[in-house]
Ligand SMILES: Cc1cc2nc3c(=O)[nH]c(=O)nc-3n(C[C@H](O)[C@H](O)[C@H](O)COP(=O)(O)O)c2cc1C
């Protein structure tokens with residue numbers, strides 16, 4: 001690869017790539033995001049490759065393994081450009097037919113089109129599918145167009161032009177004020193004003209200065225940062241380099257959680273490519289500005305995603321938070337001025353510089369500009385990664401994009417904000433998604449997990465789930481958080497076991513307010529949110545557990561009973577074999593029964609029965 | 618006489634330019650090589666990088682990814698992130714515990730499998746998810762557990 005020595009050379013390279021690509025008329029883009037990968041996307045890609053070779057049309061058709069298209073539920077996804085014909089749940093055996101029918105013959109393979117389960121309607125083009133239609137993709141727009149290992153793909157789409165514009169046509173102050181004007185708020189949870197943060201780091205005395213990408217993505221149930229880092233690492237690198245230019249830094253760090261091995265690999269690969277191209281390293285594009293990046297891996301600790309803890313981890317120490325009165329803009333990494341932002345925050349930066357702050361401000365609400373990427377998961381029909389404009393309602397997300405609740409079930413709540421967030425009930429579904437609105441409801445935007453829960457989800461169990469998660473993850477440095485979570489977990493445990501006491505709710509509220517006031521870091525101060533929001537909106541469920549000793553959702557193990565519906569049981573014996581405590585018996589082909597004395601309520605028979613003959617009560 | 622190949626460990630240390638701030642990454646590589654963090658290796662690193670052993674020990678015990686006892690040949694990680702939790706991940710974990718005869722965090726006697734729970738592996742749309750080594754098994758069901766174990770036996 002040639003090292004580019006001037007902005008002109010970047011333009012020439014881009015033209016070259018574009019004219020090379022123009023020769024290949026058809027492009028088959030195959031999603032190899034983690035989910036599609038798990039569904040066998042790689043084999044599909046290989047099948048296409050060999051079919052194209054067999055037919056000798058390799059020079060006309062480009063096969064591109066791209067990142068996540070978002071619609072993970074229906075993977076592997078294959079899109080044929082330029083007509084944007086989208087096939088879902090594609091198998092390797094389908095490659096031959098798609099090549100001969102669609103690519104050569106120009107016809108549609110009906111059976112592979114996406115069919116809306118609610119209306120039965122079929123869709124040919126990816127962007128018409130309701131899941132995509134109601135989204136606004138700006139950051140994510142690249143993901144299905146670039147191959148993560150190809151810097152050329154990114155350059156072809158205008159990548160690194162923002163960087164070129166910034167360092168040759170703008171002063172660092174101009175870049176900073178553009179970000180300030182855009183009113184970009186941090187996507188990592190708190191929604192801090194990114195421009196103001198940058199400015200403090202820029203104005204701080206001391207050198208060197210550092211910039212950091214937070215890709216710890218600790219929220220269990222969210223994966224948009226992973227997707228961005230894995231599938232379009234260059235947009236993050238470009239954003240980070242722009243930030244460094246504005247702040248006056250020459251060294252950056254990307255911190256990636258260890259559970260994301262491909263994100264680490266692709267980030268390292270992208271850095272290497274950008275260095276070879278002269279877009280990173282010494283004297284970028286011959287401008288005299290130098291900037292380089294290292295990648296660090298985490299090791300499985302939620303609290304290390306907190307900004308001050310992350311910095312201590314980067315120093316090679318144990319990742320525990322520091323008190324907030326030490327400002328990292330002045331004293332961050334190794335005591336030097338440091339600016340840290342979330343992956344998605346950085347990824348917005350090149351777009352703002354390219355398109356201008358007024359373009360960015362035209363999307364979103366008064367207080368929250370731009371878009372937000374969510375991982376829409378749980379009990380909805382269409383799960384996956386979505387990018388929506390700020391201000392869209394929760395209802396539109398869940399029903400228009402998500403296609404409603406799975407099965408015949410009723411919606412109960414949507415959880416946002418991860419372990420620091422809360423559960424939002426039905427009556428607030430028309431709330432616009434916005435940093436401040438969600439906080440008002442006792443939840444928060446968080447990093448973008450959006451977990452939909454139906455009537456089978458027990459809200460006390462959800463509160464217990466997050467409390468236990470945080471109990472495990474609390475670093476233990478401060479007592480309110482360490483002890484508070486331990487006690488809360490005990491209380492919730494006894495409530496879900498049917499041993500709760502009427503005064504338990506008061507006690508939970510008391511501990512919560514203490515933790516909010518006295519904890520050292522935001523892990524502790526926000527930890528009560530799941531408990532508080534479920535008490536606020538689902539008090540009746542707590543009461544049912546405590547007073548009636550009953551779990552309305554039939555989810556708490558100690559409060560349910562499993563029975564056999566004799567009219568449905570065929571006596572197949574599948575449950576007998578799988579029951580771990582030998583509690584099920586009965587004659588072959590005759591209705592079976594469960595011995596309640598032996599039953600440990602594990603629910604395996606309920607899961608395994610093909611005839612719905614095991615019922616919960 | 619060392620109980621391990623010092624050259625290999627030197628290689629890991631040099632890969633990160635003997636830079637102490639990369640200690641966690643080095644420990645990851647050590648763990649990948651030995652399937653745990655052997656005491657001798659930690660002592661060696663402590664000596665080479667001039668980091669007090671207590672600091673290394675703190676890191677080795679603070680983070681969930683590290684283990685001071687040998688892990689199994691295959692690592693089974695059951696996701697209990699929120700999305701997988703609401704879709705029944707716990708039952709999958711229970712079933713694996715019973716099938717393997719170990720508790721979460723333990724290694725089977727034949728050192729074939731280590732069973733772990735993790736919080737979100739980043740493909741929530743497929744929940745519940747089980748990851749064995751680097752392979753993802755999505756939409757897991759209790760009835761599929763045995764087959765998954767067999768595949769690696
Ligand atoms: C316990 C805890 C865990 C956090 N985990 C993450 C994380 O995984 N990713 C992230 O971007 N921010 C996380 N944050 C927020 C960071 O502290 C920080 O506010 C954020 O990364 C700043 O970036 P932003 O301004 O771009 O949002 C966490 C905060 C706390 C208190």
Ligand code: FES
Nearest residue numbers: 696698701738741
């Ligand atoms: S919650 Fe299991 S993969 Fe995200």
